[in-house]
Amino acid sequence: MLAISELQAAPETSTVERTLSFPDNRLLIDLCGEFDRHLTQVEKALAIVITRRGNELVLHGEAAARGAEILQQLYARLEAGRDVEPGDVEGAIRMRNEPSEPADQLEMFRGEAVEIRTRKKTVEPRTPAQKAYVKSLFAQELVFGIGPAGTGKTYLAVATAVSMFLEGHVDKIILSRPAVEAGERLGFLPGTEKEKMDPYMRPLYDALYDFLPAKQVDKLIEEKQIEIAPLAFMRGRTLSNAYVVLDEAQNATTMQMKMFLTRLGEGSRMAITGDMTQIDLPRGVPSGLVEAEKILRNVPEIGFARFRSVDVVRHPMVAKIIEAYEQASPQT
Known part of the structure; x- marks a missing residue:
C-alpha cells in the first residue's frame, strides 16, 4: 500500500507538500518513466515540483494533492500489470477533472x-x-x-x-x-x-x-x-x-x-x-x-x-x- 503524508507550509509561502511512498522500486522506475519524463509531464500540467527521494516522491505546489492522486492512479495501473506511457499520463491528467458518474450497467x-x-x-x-x-x-x-x-x-x-x-x-x-x-x-x-x-x-x-x-x-x-x-x-x-x-x-x-x-x-x-x-x-x-x-x-x-x-x-x-x-x- 502507498503511504501518503501531507504538510501545509507556512501561510506566507502558501505551498502544499505531499509525500508518496512506493513499496516496489521497480514499479516506481516505470512510474517515473525514462529520464523522469512522466514526472515532468505531471509537473508541467499542474505547475508543481516533484522530487524523488529513494522510494518516495515529494510533490510541492498548490496542486500537489491532485498530482498525488494522478500518480497513485498510474501506480495502481502498473500494479495491475499494465504499462504506463506518456499518453496514459496525459489521459490520467485530463480524466482527473471528470465529474463522478453512476456505474454503467455494461x-x-x-x-x-x-x-x-x-x-x-x-x-x-x-x-x-x-x-x-x-x-x-x-x-x-x-x-x-x-x-x-x-x-x-x-x-x-x-x-x-x-x-x-x-x-x-x-x-x-x-x-x-x-x-x-x-x-x-x-x-x-x-x-x-x-x-x-x-x-x-x-x-x-x-x-x-x-x-x-x-x-x-x-x-x-x-x-x-x-x-x-x-x-x-x-x-x-x-x-x-x-x-x-x-x-x-x-x-x-x-x-x-x-x-x-x-x-x-x-x-x-x-x-x-x-x-x-x-x-x-x-x-x-x-x-x-x-x-x-x-x-x-x-x-x-x-x-x-x-x-x-x-x-x-x-x-x-x-x-x-x-x-x-x-x-x-x-x-x-
Whole structure:
C-alpha cells in the first residue's frame, strides 16, 4: 500500500507538500518513466515540483494533492500489470477533472476503467469526452462523433467496431467515406477505381491494422467480413448485423446522409464522425452532417458526442493550432 503524508507550509509561502511512498522500486522506475519524463509531464500540467527521494516522491505546489492522486492512479495501473506511457499520463491528467458518474450497467464498464479490447491492443479514452463517446458507442445503435481532427473520433469508433466483431455482436465491419475528390484529383492517379480510392481510404486501413494483425485484416477483407468502400457504394443496400462507420461525414451531402442513415438494418450499429470546420463540398452545397445534427439532435435514442480542442490526443501542438484557427475565424 502507498503511504501518503501531507504538510501545509507556512501561510506566507502558501505551498502544499505531499509525500508518496512506493513499496516496489521497480514499479516506481516505470512510474517515473525514462529520464523522469512522466514526472515532468505531471509537473508541467499542474505547475508543481516533484522530487524523488529513494522510494518516495515529494510533490510541492498548490496542486500537489491532485498530482498525488494522478500518480497513485498510474501506480495502481502498473500494479495491475499494465504499462504506463506518456499518453496514459496525459489521459490520467485530463480524466482527473471528470465529474463522478453512476456505474454503467455494461460489463466492460464496471469499476473505474473504460476500455476497448482488440486483438493487438487495449484502447482507453484519454479525456472525459472520449470516455462518454466510448460508452455511447457500446450502448447506442447510432452515434455521431463531431469535433476537430486528432480527437480520436474515428479511431475509437473503429476500435469499438473491431471489439464488437471479435465478441460476436456483429457479423461484419463496414467502413466508409464520402469520396468528394473522386471526380478530379483521384482521376489523375493510375489504376482501377479501387486502386484510385485506396489512398483516400488509407486512414481506415491504418486504424484496422492498429487493432488486428495485418494478415487477419487482409483475410477478413477478402472474405467480405470487413468492407471499406466509398459512401456512394452504400446506396440500395440494407446493412444488417454490421458495425458501420462513416468517416469524414461533413463531406456527405444532405441526400447522401439521409441515404446512409436509412441503410441501418436489424442488429446493426452506426458511428458517424466528422469535423464541421473541414467541409470540402462545393460552395453552396450544404453538409449532410450539419443538417443531420440539427434534425436529429433531440432524438433520445441517438447519441451525440462533441469534442473540442482540449480533447486532441495527437501532438500537443495540434490542439494549439486548432485553438489558433478557432480564434482567427470570424465570429458568427
